Amino acid sequence: QSALTQPASVSGSPGQSITISCTGTSSTVGNYDLVSWYQHHPGKAPKLMIYEGSKRPSGVSNRFSGSKSGNTASLTISGLQAEDEADYYCCSYAGTVVFGGGTKLTVL
Protein backbone atom coordinates (compact mmCIF):
# COMPACT_ATOMS: atom_id res chain seq x y z
CA GLN A 1 0.00 0.00 0.00
CA SER A 2 1.40 3.37 -1.09
CA ALA A 3 2.06 6.06 1.49
CA LEU A 4 0.37 8.42 -1.00
CA THR A 5 -3.20 7.54 -1.96
CA GLN A 6 -4.59 8.33 -5.40
CA PRO A 7 -7.87 7.32 -7.05
CA ALA A 8 -7.36 4.39 -9.42
CA SER A 9 -9.09 6.15 -12.28
CA VAL A 10 -10.70 9.38 -13.40
CA SER A 11 -12.33 10.34 -16.66
CA GLY A 12 -13.53 13.40 -18.49
CA SER A 13 -14.65 14.61 -21.87
CA PRO A 14 -12.54 16.78 -24.16
CA GLY A 15 -12.58 20.39 -23.02
CA GLN A 16 -13.59 19.55 -19.46
CA SER A 17 -11.45 19.86 -16.32
CA ILE A 18 -10.51 17.02 -14.01
CA THR A 19 -8.70 16.84 -10.69
CA ILE A 20 -6.58 14.00 -9.37
CA SER A 21 -6.04 13.88 -5.62
CA CYS A 22 -3.04 12.58 -3.72
CA THR A 23 -3.55 12.09 -0.01
CA GLY A 24 -0.60 11.67 2.33
CA THR A 25 0.43 12.80 5.78
CA SER A 26 1.75 15.99 7.27
CA SER A 27 5.26 14.72 6.52
CA THR A 28 4.74 13.85 2.87
CA VAL A 29 2.24 16.50 1.84
CA GLY A 30 0.97 18.84 4.52
CA ASN A 31 4.04 20.49 6.00
CA TYR A 32 6.21 20.93 2.92
CA ASP A 33 5.89 21.67 -0.78
CA LEU A 34 7.54 18.43 -1.89
CA VAL A 35 4.90 16.88 -4.12
CA SER A 36 5.70 16.35 -7.78
CA TRP A 37 3.43 14.93 -10.48
CA TYR A 38 4.38 12.74 -13.44
CA GLN A 39 2.54 11.86 -16.63
CA HIS A 40 3.27 8.38 -17.97
CA HIS A 41 2.18 7.11 -21.33
CA PRO A 42 2.72 3.32 -21.44
CA GLY A 43 5.99 2.40 -23.08
CA LYS A 44 7.38 5.90 -22.81
CA ALA A 45 9.49 7.79 -20.29
CA PRO A 46 7.55 9.41 -17.45
CA LYS A 47 7.37 13.20 -17.71
CA LEU A 48 7.55 15.75 -14.90
CA MET A 49 4.43 17.94 -14.97
CA ILE A 50 4.43 19.72 -11.60
CA TYR A 51 7.04 20.10 -8.87
CA GLU A 52 7.12 21.68 -5.41
CA GLY A 53 3.37 21.33 -5.33
CA SER A 54 2.44 23.93 -7.92
CA LYS A 55 5.39 24.82 -10.16
CA ARG A 56 5.42 23.92 -13.84
CA PRO A 57 8.64 23.00 -15.62
CA SER A 58 9.44 24.86 -18.79
CA GLY A 59 7.51 23.42 -21.71
CA VAL A 60 4.61 21.99 -19.72
CA SER A 61 1.23 23.34 -20.76
CA ASN A 62 -0.45 25.81 -18.41
CA ARG A 63 -3.51 23.56 -18.59
CA PHE A 64 -1.76 21.58 -15.84
CA SER A 65 -1.79 23.03 -12.34
CA GLY A 66 -1.03 21.80 -8.85
CA SER A 67 -2.39 22.74 -5.45
CA LYS A 68 -2.61 21.54 -1.87
CA SER A 69 -5.12 21.55 0.95
CA GLY A 70 -4.06 20.05 4.24
CA ASN A 71 -2.55 16.63 3.59
CA THR A 72 -4.00 16.35 0.10
CA ALA A 73 -2.24 17.51 -3.04
CA SER A 74 -4.12 17.84 -6.30
CA LEU A 75 -3.35 17.92 -10.00
CA THR A 76 -5.90 19.72 -12.17
CA ILE A 77 -5.97 19.42 -15.93
CA SER A 78 -8.16 21.93 -17.69
CA GLY A 79 -9.32 21.85 -21.30
CA LEU A 80 -8.86 18.08 -21.52
CA GLN A 81 -7.32 16.80 -24.73
CA ALA A 82 -7.08 13.28 -26.09
CA GLU A 83 -3.30 13.35 -25.63
CA ASP A 84 -3.75 13.84 -21.87
CA GLU A 85 -4.94 10.25 -21.57
CA ALA A 86 -2.21 8.60 -19.51
CA ASP A 87 -1.29 7.42 -16.04
CA TYR A 88 -0.49 10.12 -13.49
CA TYR A 89 1.61 9.66 -10.37
CA CYS A 90 2.24 11.91 -7.42
CA CYS A 91 5.54 11.67 -5.59
CA SER A 92 6.98 13.03 -2.37
CA TYR A 93 9.87 12.61 0.00
CA ALA A 94 9.85 11.92 3.74
CA GLY A 95 13.08 10.15 4.57
CA THR A 96 12.49 8.03 1.49
CA VAL A 97 10.93 8.64 -1.89
CA VAL A 98 7.31 7.60 -2.16
CA PHE A 99 5.00 7.42 -5.16
CA GLY A 100 1.25 7.29 -5.18
CA GLY A 101 -0.35 4.22 -6.68
CA GLY A 102 -1.15 6.05 -9.90
CA THR A 103 -4.34 7.28 -11.54
CA LYS A 104 -5.44 6.26 -15.01
CA LEU A 105 -6.97 9.21 -16.84
CA THR A 106 -9.41 8.34 -19.59
CA VAL A 107 -10.51 11.02 -22.04
CA LEU A 108 -13.96 9.97 -23.18
Place this chain on the structure above:
Amino acid sequence: QVQLVESGGGVVQPGRSLRLSCAASGFTFSSYGMHWVRQAPGKGLEWVAVISYDGSSQYYADSVKGPFTISRDNSKNTLYLQMNSLRAEDTAVYYCARGMVRGVIFPPFDYWGQGTLVTVSS
Protein backbone atom coordinates in the same frame (compact mmCIF):
# COMPACT_ATOMS: atom_id res chain seq x y z
CA GLN B 1 19.63 17.92 -25.06
CA VAL B 2 19.52 15.73 -21.99
CA GLN B 3 19.46 12.03 -22.76
CA LEU B 4 19.37 9.02 -20.49
CA VAL B 5 19.67 5.60 -22.12
CA GLU B 6 19.32 2.43 -20.06
CA SER B 7 20.73 -0.92 -21.07
CA GLY B 8 21.48 -4.32 -19.58
CA GLY B 9 18.00 -5.69 -19.08
CA GLY B 10 16.97 -9.18 -20.08
CA VAL B 11 15.73 -12.51 -18.83
CA VAL B 12 17.55 -13.92 -15.82
CA GLN B 13 16.93 -16.90 -13.56
CA PRO B 14 15.96 -16.42 -9.91
CA GLY B 15 18.98 -16.02 -7.68
CA ARG B 16 21.21 -14.75 -10.48
CA SER B 17 22.65 -11.28 -10.97
CA LEU B 18 22.31 -8.51 -13.53
CA ARG B 19 23.88 -5.09 -13.95
CA LEU B 20 21.97 -2.25 -15.51
CA SER B 21 23.64 0.81 -17.02
CA CYS B 22 22.33 4.29 -17.78
CA ALA B 23 24.36 6.39 -20.20
CA ALA B 24 23.87 10.12 -19.68
CA SER B 25 24.54 12.95 -22.10
CA GLY B 26 23.64 16.57 -22.67
CA PHE B 27 24.36 17.79 -19.14
CA THR B 28 27.08 17.85 -16.48
CA PHE B 29 26.48 14.36 -15.13
CA SER B 30 28.80 14.83 -12.16
CA SER B 31 26.61 17.63 -10.75
CA TYR B 32 23.36 15.72 -10.27
CA GLY B 33 21.97 13.04 -8.03
CA MET B 34 20.69 10.09 -10.02
CA HIS B 35 17.90 7.62 -9.29
CA TRP B 36 16.56 4.26 -10.35
CA VAL B 37 12.78 3.82 -10.45
CA ARG B 38 10.99 0.65 -11.52
CA GLN B 39 7.54 -0.40 -12.68
CA ALA B 40 6.42 -3.99 -12.32
CA PRO B 41 3.92 -5.30 -14.89
CA GLY B 42 0.51 -3.83 -14.21
CA LYS B 43 1.79 -1.90 -11.20
CA GLY B 44 2.76 1.68 -10.44
CA LEU B 45 6.10 3.40 -10.16
CA GLU B 46 8.37 2.36 -7.32
CA TRP B 47 11.49 4.25 -6.31
CA VAL B 48 14.51 1.95 -6.03
CA ALA B 49 17.67 3.89 -5.15
CA VAL B 50 19.54 7.19 -5.34
CA ILE B 51 23.20 8.13 -5.50
CA SER B 52 24.59 11.57 -4.78
CA TYR B 53 26.33 13.62 -7.46
CA ASP B 54 29.79 12.54 -6.30
CA GLY B 55 28.89 8.95 -5.41
CA SER B 56 29.57 9.45 -1.73
CA SER B 57 26.00 8.67 -0.57
CA GLN B 58 23.55 5.98 -1.60
CA TYR B 59 20.06 5.26 -0.33
CA TYR B 60 17.74 2.36 -1.11
CA ALA B 61 14.13 1.32 -0.87
CA ASP B 62 13.65 -1.31 1.83
CA SER B 63 12.54 -3.78 -0.84
CA VAL B 64 15.98 -3.83 -2.48
CA LYS B 65 18.29 -2.97 0.40
CA GLY B 66 21.09 -5.52 0.49
CA PRO B 67 20.88 -7.24 -2.92
CA PHE B 68 20.99 -4.04 -5.02
CA THR B 69 23.87 -1.58 -5.31
CA ILE B 70 23.76 1.75 -7.08
CA SER B 71 26.99 3.28 -8.34
CA ARG B 72 28.25 5.77 -10.88
CA ASP B 73 31.31 6.53 -12.96
CA ASN B 74 31.43 10.26 -13.55
CA SER B 75 34.34 9.88 -15.96
CA LYS B 76 32.09 7.78 -18.19
CA ASN B 77 28.83 9.68 -17.51
CA THR B 78 27.24 6.38 -16.54
CA LEU B 79 24.98 5.22 -13.74
CA TYR B 80 24.78 1.58 -12.69
CA LEU B 81 22.49 -0.73 -10.76
CA GLN B 82 23.97 -4.04 -9.68
CA MET B 83 21.15 -6.44 -8.87
CA ASN B 84 22.04 -9.64 -7.02
CA SER B 85 19.90 -12.53 -5.73
CA LEU B 86 17.13 -11.58 -8.11
CA ARG B 87 13.58 -12.68 -7.36
CA ALA B 88 10.46 -12.88 -9.47
CA GLU B 89 9.19 -9.76 -7.67
CA ASP B 90 12.07 -7.78 -9.18
CA THR B 91 10.58 -8.23 -12.65
CA ALA B 92 9.97 -4.70 -13.91
CA VAL B 93 10.93 -1.97 -16.31
CA TYR B 94 13.80 -0.08 -14.72
CA TYR B 95 14.14 3.63 -15.39
CA CYS B 96 17.01 5.91 -14.55
CA ALA B 97 16.06 9.47 -13.69
CA ARG B 98 17.88 12.70 -12.90
CA GLY B 99 17.24 14.68 -9.75
CA MET B 100 16.26 18.15 -10.88
CA VAL B 101 18.24 20.18 -8.40
CA ARG B 102 22.03 20.16 -8.65
CA GLY B 103 23.69 18.46 -5.72
CA VAL B 104 20.43 17.31 -4.12
CA ILE B 105 19.27 13.71 -3.78
CA PHE B 106 15.54 14.40 -3.39
CA PRO B 107 12.87 14.42 -6.08
CA PRO B 108 11.66 15.81 -8.39
CA PHE B 109 13.01 13.89 -11.35
CA ASP B 110 13.17 16.10 -14.40
CA TYR B 111 14.53 13.67 -16.98
CA TRP B 112 13.89 9.97 -17.38
CA GLY B 113 15.17 7.28 -19.67
CA GLN B 114 12.95 5.00 -21.73
CA GLY B 115 13.58 2.09 -19.40
CA THR B 116 14.99 -1.41 -19.69
CA LEU B 117 12.98 -4.55 -18.96
CA VAL B 118 14.23 -7.07 -16.44
CA THR B 119 12.42 -10.41 -16.32
CA VAL B 120 13.27 -12.84 -13.53
CA SER B 121 12.03 -16.26 -14.49
CA SER B 122 13.20 -19.83 -14.59
